[in-house]
Amino acid sequence: MLAAERRDLLLTRLRTDGKVVAKDLAAELGLSEDSIRRDLRDLAAQGLCQKVYGGAVPASPAVVDYAGRRALAPESKQEVARRAARLVHPGAVVVLDGGTTALAVAGALPADLTCTVVTHSPTVAVALLEHPGVETILIGGRIFKHSAVACGAAAVEAAGSVSADLFLLGVTGVHLEHGLTTGDADEAAMKRALSRRAAETWVLASAEKLGTASAFDVLGLDDVAGIVTDGGDHEVSRGLAARGIAVL
Amino acid sequence: MLAAERRDLLLTRLRTDGKVVAKDLAAELGLSEDSIRRDLRDLAAQGLCQKVYGGAVPASPAVVDYAGRRALAPESKQEVARRAARLVHPGAVVVLDGGTTALAVAGALPADLTCTVVTHSPTVAVALLEHPGVETILIGGRIFKHSAVACGAAAVEAAGSVSADLFLLGVTGVHLEHGLTTGDADEAAMKRALSRRAAETWVLASAEKLGTASAFDVLGLDDVAGIVTDGGDHEVSRGLAARGIAVL
DNA sequence: GATGTTGCACGTTGTTGCACGTTTGGTCGT
DNA sequence: ACGACCAAACGTGCAACAACGTGCAACATC
Numbered sequence: 001m002l003a004a005e006r007r008d009l010l011l012t013r014l015r016t017d018g019k020v021v022a023k024d025l026a027a028e029l030g031l032s033e034d035s036i037r038r039d040l041r042d043l044a045a046q047g048l049c050q051k052v053y054g055g056a057v058p059a060s061p062a063v064v065d066y067a068g069r070r071a072l073a074p075e076s077k078q079e080v081a082r083r084a085a086r087l088v089h090p091g092a093v094v095v096l097d098g099g100t101t102a103l104a105v106a107g108a109l110p111a112d113l114t115c116t117v118v119t120h121s122p123t124v125a126v127a128l129l130e131h132p133g134v135e136t137i138l139i140g141g142r143i144f145k146h147s148a149v150a151c152g153a154a155a156v157e158a159a160g161s162v163s164a165d166l167f168l169l170g171v172t173g174v175h176l177e178h179g180l181t182t183g184d185a186d187e188a189a190m191k192r193a194l195s196r197r198a199a200e201t202w203v204l205a206s207a208e209k210l211g212t213a214s215a216f217d218v219l220g221l222d223d224v225a226g227i228v229t230d231g232g233d234h235e236v237s238r239g240l241a242a243r244g245i246a247v248l
Numbered sequence: 249m250l251a252a253e254r255r256d257l258l259l260t261r262l263r264t265d266g267k268v269v270a271k272d273l274a275a276e277l278g279l280s281e282d283s284i285r286r287d288l289r290d291l292a293a294q295g296l297c298q299k300v301y302g303g304a305v306p307a308s309p310a311v312v313d314y315a316g317r318r319a320l321a322p323e324s325k326q327e328v329a330r331r332a333a334r335l336v337h338p339g340a341v342v343v344l345d346g347g348t349t350a351l352a353v354a355g356a357l358p359a360d361l362t363c364t365v366v367t368h369s370p371t372v373a374v375a376l377l378e379h380p381g382v383e384t385i386l387i388g389g390r391i392f393k394h395s396a397v398a399c400g401a402a403a404v405e406a407a408g409s410v411s412a413d414l415f416l417l418g419v420t421g422v423h424l425e426h427g428l429t430t431g432d433a434d435e436a437a438m439k440r441a442l443s444r445r446a447a448e449t450w451v452l453a454s455a456e457k458l459g460t461a462s463a464f465d466v467l468g469l470d471d472v473a474g475i476v477t478d479g480g481d482h483e484v485s486r487g488l489a490a491r492g493i494a495v496l
Numbered sequence: 497g498a499t500g501t502t503g504c505a506c507g508t509t510g511t512t513g514c515a516c517g518t519t520t521g522g523t524c525g526t
Numbered sequence: 527a528c529g530a531c532c533a534a535a536c537g538t539g540c541a542a543c544a545a546c547g548t549g550c551a552a553c554a555t556c
Contacts, residue, residue, distance in 0.1 A: 002267060002269065002300055002301065002302045002303055002305075003300065003301050003302065003510090003511070004300035004301065004302075004305055005267060005300075005305070022535080023534090023535090031512085031513090032512070032513050032514080033535085034512075034513060034514080034536095035511080035512060035513080037535085037536075037537090038511085038512090041536095041537090053520065053521070053534090053535065053536085054534085054535070120388075122370030122371075122373035122374050122386055123370075123374055125370040125391055126370050126371055126374055126396070128391070129391075129393060129396055132393060135390070136390070136391035136393075137388070137389070137390055137391070138370055138386070138388040138389060138390075138391055138398050139388045140368075140385070140386040140387045140388030140389070140398065140403075140406055141385070141386060141388070142383070142384070142385055142386075143373055143376070143377075143383075143384035143385070143386050145377060145380060145384075148374070148377055150386050150388065154406075155388075158388055158402075251500085251501070251502095270545080271544095271545090279502080279503090280502070280503050280504080281545085282502075282503065282504080282546095282547095283501080283502060283503080285545085285546070285547085286501090286502090289546095289547085301510060301511070301544090301545065301546085302511095302544085302545070
C-alpha cells in the first residue's frame with residue numbers, strides 16, 4: 001500500500017466513522033502505530049484533521065469533504081444525482097451548482113434531454129458538452145481553486161440576472177438548527193445569489209451531510225422546496241419532513 | 249512494447265485502479281523500475297498524473313479525462329504551446345483563447361508560474377486548476393458546443409472590461425491577404441473583443457494553418473504583435489516577417 | 497550518425513520500525 | 527476531594543531500508 005493511498009484511506013475513515021483510532025488502524029493495516037500517528041500528524045499539520053489523544057477526528061465537514069472527495073465512494077453521490085436528475089423536466093431552465101454532487105447530476109441527465117442549464121462551474125460546463133440538447137450558460141468570474149467554481153462580485157451580479165425554474169444547490173452541511181451551510185463565505189454568497197431568482201430550490205446532500213454544519217450560512221431550511229438525499233430513514237430527514245420540506 | 253504504448257497503459261491503469269505502483273508494473277512488464285518511474289515522471293510533468301512515493305495516482309478526474317484528448321493533440325500543437333508558454337511572464341495578465349492549441353498552452357505553463365489568466369473556455373479553466381499559482385478569471389456566457397467556449401453578447405461585454413498584457417489568440421487560418429480568420433461569426437466577434445484591450449496580441453497557429461483562410465475575419469495581420477508557430481521555414485512566415493510581425 | 501530508450505551505478509531523500517524519555521488520562525487509595 | 531501511581535499515547539532520535547533523481551554507457555531506431 002502506497003503512503004499516499006493510506007492517507008486517503010485515513011481521510012475516508014475520518015469521514016465515514018467520524019474518527020480514526022491509531023491503534024486499530026495500525027492493526028488493520030499491519031503497520032506500526034508510529035506510522036499511523038505520523039500520517040495523522042502530517043494531515044493535522046495540513047489542517048485536514050484534528051489530532052486527539054488516541055487518534056484523530058475530522059477538522060470540519062467542509063475541509064474533509066474537499067480533501068477526501070476523490071476517495072469518496074461515488075455511490076451515494078450517484079444515487080443523489082439520479083434522483084435529482086428526475087427533477088429536471090424538458091424545456092426547463094435549471095441552475096446547477098458547483099461541486100462533485102452537481103457534477104454527478106450533470107452526468108446523470110438523460111442524453112437526449114432538451115433544457116437550459118445555468119452553472120458557475122467550468123467542470124460542470126465541460127461535462128455538459130456531452131449533452132447536445134442542453135443549452136449551457138456559464139457564469140464567469142474569478143475561479144476558486146479549491147472548489148473549482150466562479151465566485152466573486154462579478155459572478156454574483158451575473159447570477160442575479162437569471163430567472164430559473166429550478167436551482168439544484170449543493171451544500172456541505174444540512175442541520176435542523178443551523179440550516180444549510182458551506183465552508184466558504186464567497187461560495188455561500190454565490191449560492192444565495194443563485195437561489196434568489198429561482199422559482200424552486202432543491203438541496204443536493206448525500207446522507208453523510210445530514211446533521212452536520214459548516215462555518216458559513218447559505219440558506220435557512222424554509223427557503224428550500226425540498227432536499228434530495230440517499231439512503232433510508234434519518235433523524236434529519238424526519239425533521240425536515242415535519243417542517244413541510246420534501247425529501248426525495 | 250513501444251514507449252508511447254506503455255504510457256497509455258499507465259494512464260489506463262491509473263484510471264481503472266486509481267493508482268500505479270512502480271515496482272509492480274516493472275515486474276509485470278519485465279522492465280526496470282527506472283523506466284516506469286521515468287514514464288511516471290514525464291506524465292506528472294505534463295499534469296496527467298500525480299507522483300507519490302512508490303508510484304503515482306491520477307490527477308483530478310476532470311484533468312485525466314481531458315488529458316486523454318490532449319494526448320491526441322499532435323506534436324505540432326505541443327510545440328506551439330511550449331513556445332507560447334515562454335511568452336507568459338510571472339505576474340502578467342494573459343488572455344487565453346479557447347481551442348485545443350490554447351488548451352495545450354495552459355498545460356505547458358510552468359507548474360509554479362504566478363500570473364493571471366483570463367479565458368472564455370471552461371476547458372482551459374479546468375486545466376488551470378492544476379496550476380495553483382495561476383489566478384483564473386473565467387468569462388461566462390452561452391457555451392458553444394462545437395468549440396466549447398463562451399460566446400454571445402454577454403461574453404463579449406465581459407471581455408471588453410479586461411485590460412491584459414498579452415492575448416494568445418487561436419485561429420483556423422493565417423493568410424497573407426485575408427489575414428486571420430476563423431469558422432464561426434460569434435467566435436470571431438469574441439476574439440476581436442478579447443483583442444481590443446490587450447496590449448499585445450500573439451497568434452497561435454501550427455504550420456498547417458499558414459496560408460489557409462476561413463469564412464469569418466478576426467483581425468488583420470497588422471493588428472498582432474507576433475505569431476507562434478512550429479516547424480521551420482515557410483512562405484507565410486517570411487511574408488509575416490517582411491511586414492514586421494514577429495515569428496516565433 | 498543523430499536521436500531516443502534502456503539498464504545500471506551512485507549519492508540523496510523519504511519512509512519505516514524501534515528505543516527512549518516525556519506527557520496525558522484514568523485509577524486507586526487515602 | 528485530592529494526590530500518588532500506572533498504563534497508554536506521544537514526540538524525538540536513530541538505524542535500516544526502499545525509492546528517488548542523475549549521470550553514463552550500451553543499445554535500438556530512424
